[in-house]
Amino acid sequence: MTERISVQxxxxxxxxxxxxxxxxxxxxxxxxxxxxxxxxxxxGRRYLPxxxxxxxxxxxxxxxxxxxxxxxxxxxxxVYLPFLDGRTGEIRKGPYGMALIRLDGADTTLNHYLAExxxxxxxxxxxxxxxxRDELRGAIDDIRHFEVMR
Amino acid sequence: xxxxAIIGTGQTxxxxxxxxxxQPELVREAASRALADAGLRPSEVDAIIIGNMEMFEGRALxxxxxxxxxxxxxxxxxxxxxxxxxGTSSCIAGFHQAASGVFDIVLxxxxxxxxxxxxxxxxxxxxxxxxRGVASGALGNFALSISQYMAERGVTPEQAARVAVKSRRNxxxxxxxHLKDANATVADVxxxxxxxxxxxxxxxxxxxxxxxxxxVASAExxxxxxxxxxxxxxxxxxxxxxxxxxxxxxxxxxxTLRDASRSVxxxxxxxxxxxxxxxxxxxxxVTYAELAWYEILGFCSEGQAGRLIEDGVTExxxxxxxxxxxxxxxxxxxxxxxxxxxxxxxxxxxxxxxAHQIEGAKTALVTGYGVYAWADAMILGSxx
Numbered sequence: 001m002t003e004r005i006s007v008q009x010x011x012x013x014x015x016x017x018x019x020x021x022x023x024x025x026x027x028x029x030x031x032x033x034x035x036x037x038x039x040x041x042x043x044g045r046r047y048l049p050x051x052x053x054x055x056x057x058x059x060x061x062x063x064x065x066x067x068x069x070x071x072x073x074x075x076x077x078x079v080y081l082p083f084l085d086g087r088t089g090e091i092r093k094g095p096y097g098m099a100l101i102r103l104d105g106a107d108t109t110l111n112h113y114l115a116e117x118x119x120x121x122x123x124x125x126x127x128x129x130x131x132x133r134d135e136l137r138g139a140i141d142d143i144r145h146f147e148v149m150r
Numbered sequence: 151x152x153x154x155a156i157i158g159t160g161q162t163x164x165x166x167x168x169x170x171x172x173q174p175e176l177v178r179e180a181a182s183r184a185l186a187d188a189g190l191r192p193s194e195v196d197a198i199i200i201g202n203m204e205m206f207e208g209r210a211l212x213x214x215x216x217x218x219x220x221x222x223x224x225x226x227x228x229x230x231x232x233x234x235x236x237g238t239s240s241c242i243a244g245f246h247q248a249a250s251g252v253f254d255i256v257l258x259x260x261x262x263x264x265x266x267x268x269x270x271x272x273x274x275x276x277x278x279x280x281x282r283g284v285a286s287g288a289l290g291n292f293a294l295s296i297s298q299y300m301a302e303r304g305v306t307p308e309q310a311a312r313v314a315v316k317s318r319r320n321x322x323x324x325x326x327x328h329l330k331d332a333n334a335t336v337a338d339v340x341x342x343x344x345x346x347x348x349x350x351x352x353x354x355x356x357x358x359x360x361x362x363x364x365x366v367a368s369a370e371x372x373x374x375x376x377x378x379x380x381x382x383x384x385x386x387x388x389x390x391x392x393x394x395x396x397x398x399x400x401x402x403x404x405x406t407l408r409d410a411s412r413s414v415x416x417x418x419x420x421x422x423x424x425x426x427x428x429x430x431x432x433x434x435x436v437t438y439a440e441l442a443w444y445e446i447l448g449f450c451s452e453g454q455a456g457r458l459i460e461d462g463v464t465e466x467x468x469x470x471x472x473x474x475x476x477x478x479x480x481x482x483x484x485x486x487x488x489x490x491x492x493x494x495x496x497x498x499x500x501x502x503x504x505a506h507q508i509e510g511a512k513t514a515l516v517t518g519y520g521v522y523a524w525a526d527a528m529i530l531g532s533x534x
Contacts, residue, residue: 004169009208017278027279047396049280055391075400077293079286079346086274086282098286100294100395109395111284111294119347124301140283 237488
């Protein structure tokens with residue numbers, strides 16, 4: 001039988017997204033190493049990163065509350081499989097540590113990288129703090145990663 | 151709503167790559183088999199629903215391109231895309247269409263051809279402001295929440311490995327399954343490479359090429375066309391906040407799946423799931439999730455899932471066989487995966503499940519799961 005015929009497609013494209021009022025204020029705060037959560041007037045849940053609407057009460061959120069740049073590791077992993085970075089299209093190679101960190105003053109957890117990539121040195125309940133970059137531009141990677149406080 | 155039932159199912163033989171067929175041809179394969187199983191011609195179908203996650207193939211408007219493979223031309227046709235639940239949501243939409251009285255015969259087809267695209271792209275193109283910068287796909291999300299589940303409930307890698315062994319052994323009886331191994335061992339699973347701690351290769355579902363279809367019929371047509379229809383006793387879907395960090399306790403509480411299952415249990419009169427259900431086809435993308443779902447779905451109390459798998463309760467021949475087909479761990483063409491769950495559960499009621507038939511199965515549970523954001527549940531039964 002003849003060789004199977006398939007079509008190969010390669011393309012580069014760009015997108016641009018509006019951040020919206022809540023994320024704009026949050027991102028602006030990051031430039032001054034200021035972290036703020038939005039608190040729900042109904043159930044009191046403090047959302048970080050801030051969300052425009054409470055996932056429990058469906059209320060619009062507008063009350064900003066201060067949050068520390070350190071907190072508790074609620075969940076963690078070390079990723080070994082290479083993964084696509086959805087902002088750059090580049091592949092991020094493992095191993096790298098990740099965690100869901102509940103910053104002091106927030107009720108939801110922040111998804112971010114850990115400086116530690118050794119599973120034997122990680123556990124639920126450890127405390128971790130943000131390591132900030134020298135140059136801050138109002139984006140997620142103003143925080144380089146979190147480091148475990150030992 | 152009037153009663154409605156599933157009267158036919160069809161699946162492709164799911165595989166790593168089906169480069170012998172295009173996407174419409176893959177869809178036609180499953181759709182034709184389901185219609186043949188129901189004893190219907192394409193012209194007798196009133197409406198079609200297509201389930202697919204188009205970003206995985208990088209192809210827009212799949213319902214347009216593959217619709218003719220589902221015999222949709224000149225008929226009502228919709229597409230449903232809700233992550234991992236795309237297939238179960240499609241089946242539930244088909245049920246709603248037949249039960250509402252709008253249509254008498256609805257064909258539901260789910261498909262995915264992961265080999266043709268970039269599954270990671272589909273998973274990575276999330277919220278551009280925060281989550282995209284830290285996304286590590288379904289794998290990273292699961293691995294994170296598993297650390298929490300293990301810390302609190304004491305589940306072990308050996309117990310998770312038993313789920314993978316059960317799955318591959320069951321799949322060896324299923325001609326449609328992608329990964330099969332009647333001789334897989336716990337040691338094999340624990341020796342497979344770590345993808346994201348503590349998830350190993352054999353703990354995680356594959357990416358498959360495949361399609362699956364069901365035929366849903368109104369009560370009147372179902373009784374005429376089928377001697378033992380699989381009646382839809384209850385069906386519901388749940389949507390949730392999209393961010394993993396916002397979900398309270400994740401695998402430990404999973405309110406979407408808990409709420410959906412409690413809702414269908416109440417409608418179908420299920421008070422003791424382990425006793426009253428004869429078989430379950432649940433959406434377990436990773437071994438640890440199957441254990442967490444045992445607790446969430448009320449098969450055991452919190453912290454007892456490890457014992458349930460160790461005691462063989464969920465094996466074929468156990469008190470409640472879970473995923474006798476081999477489950478998501480052994481075949482995962484995402485848009486079809488939920489349809490496969492429904493088709494497998496329906497086949498059990500129809501008495502057409504073949505080598506993995508649970509003798510005398512009368513009541514079946516189906517669940518769907520789309521990484522935190524969605525959960526579906528259905529109860530199928532042998533009586534209307």
